[in-house]
Amino acid sequence: MNLDTKYLGLDLKHPIIAGASPLPDDLDKVRALEDAGIAAITMYSLFEEQITQNMIGTEAHLGSYENSFSEAASYFPEVDLLERGVEHYLDQLAKVKAAVSVPVIGSLNGTREGEWVNYATLIESAGADALELNLYFLPTDIDESASQLEDRCIRIVEAVKARITVPLAVKLSPFFTALPHFAKRLAAAGADSLVCFNRFYQPDIDIENLDIRPMLDLSHSHELRLRLRWLAFLSGRIDAQLAVSGGVHTGIDAVKALMAGADAIQVVSSLLINGPEQVQEMLDEVNAWMQEKEYASLEELRGCMNYLRCPDPDALERANYMRVLKSWRS
Numbered sequence: 001m002n003l004d005t006k007y008l009g010l011d012l013k014h015p016i017i018a019g020a021s022p023l024p025d026d027l028d029k030v031r032a033l034e035d036a037g038i039a040a041i042t043m044y045s046l047f048e049e050q051i052t053q054n055m056i057g058t059e060a061h062l063g064s065y066e067n068s069f070s071e072a073a074s075y076f077p078e079v080d081l082l083e084r085g086v087e088h089y090l091d092q093l094a095k096v097k098a099a100v101s102v103p104v105i106g107s108l109n110g111t112r113e114g115e116w117v118n119y120a121t122l123i124e125s126a127g128a129d130a131l132e133l134n135l136y137f138l139p140t141d142i143d144e145s146a147s148q149l150e151d152r153c154i155r156i157v158e159a160v161k162a163r164i165t166v167p168l169a170v171k172l173s174p175f176f177t178a179l180p181h182f183a184k185r186l187a188a189a190g191a192d193s194l195v196c197f198n199r200f201y202q203p204d205i206d207i208e209n210l211d212i213r214p215m216l217d218l219s220h221s222h223e224l225r226l227r228l229r230w231l232a233f234l235s236g237r238i239d240a241q242l243a244v245s246g247g248v249h250t251g252i253d254a255v256k257a258l259m260a261g262a263d264a265i266q267v268v269s270s271l272l273i274n275g276p277e278q279v280q281e282m283l284d285e286v287n288a289w290m291q292e293k294e295y296a297s298l299e300e301l302r303g304c305m306n307y308l309r310c311p312d313p314d315a316l317e318r319a320n321y322m323r324v325l326k327s328w329r330s
């Protein structure tokens with residue numbers, strides 16, 4: 001089965017790519033991913049906080065990020081971000097790019113307006129074939145309204161877009177007041193793809209030591225359902241590609257995401273749990289399923305269950321809420 005596809009202007013042999021994770025920090029793991037057949041690799045993020053620290057050279061500054069930094073740092077349980085600065089990131093990106101022939105997507109992660117967006121240019125210069133901008137944040141400012149917050153995100157996207165020539169993906173959270181409208185604005189601001197979605201790492205309370213404990217749990221397939229719904233709503237309705245991130249563990253998960261409208265399938269937890277061999281497992285499952293159901297191409301499958309094309313679009317909306325509640329039998 002030919003699973004060739006184009007994502008972010010890149011020719012991919014199939015849509016399964018490695019999402020942002022610590023794997024590219026180890027070149028052996030990067031090569032193992034390529035050997036296992038991955039179609040593209042996303043770098044872990046370079047964080048606004050790292051860049052700002054690099055620019056002003058003071059650790060004290062990090063204090064002003066409070067929780068946002070511990071949230072971000074929880075991505076890297078074993079790596080000290082503060083010691084691994086901007087240069088290491090760019091250097092590692094160049095090494096990853098030299099080590100494999102599949103496309104490499106850089107990742108920039110920030111939420112405030114500022115000079116850090118200039119590093120998008122450096123990521124491109126270090127060899128990234130495309131850039132993913134992760135707008136990972138918690139709206140904790142009691143004085144910032146939803147529309148102010150969205151405007152800020154749009155300005156960041158425009159600023160990053162203006163600094164690169166490679167395609168731009170924007171990774172976002174599902175928690176926007178009016179997600180479809182915001183998605184449309186992101187596309188107009190220059191996002192070539194939207195990555196749906198960030199997972200939120202919810203810290204726990206350590207009741208013995210009266211401390212906040214950062215928690216990083218890997219995902220489960222059931223988390224895909226939130227993504228399926230929003231992919232289905234956005235597919236074919238905005239001028240940007242769509243990638244799924246969160247809850248894709250099997251080939252059947254990938255089939256569902258494709259049906260909902262995903263152009264690319266990002267996988268992280270499943271690779272961390274099962275190793276790079278999982279890529280082939282997933283591809284075999286997608287191939288077998290498509291053959292059994294006589295799908296001739298990826299295009300035939302893609303978006304066939306999106307909001308515009310599925311047989312019962314109401315089931316994606318409020319009507320489904322009513323039906324689901326009424327379907328309960330003790």
Ligand SMILES: Cc1cc2nc3c(=O)[nH]c(=O)nc-3n(C[C@H](O)[C@H](O)[C@H](O)COP(=O)(O)O)c2cc1C
Nearest residue numbers: 019020021044045075134219245246247267268269
């Ligand atoms: C250990 C780990 C590190 C991660 N690091 C990053 C990162 O640096 N930047 C980013 O945008 N996402 C990062 N993520 C989030 C993943 O890219 C992905 O969005 C999330 O894990 C959901 O996908 P999954 O269900 O396939 O794991 C990380 C996830 C894990 C588990």
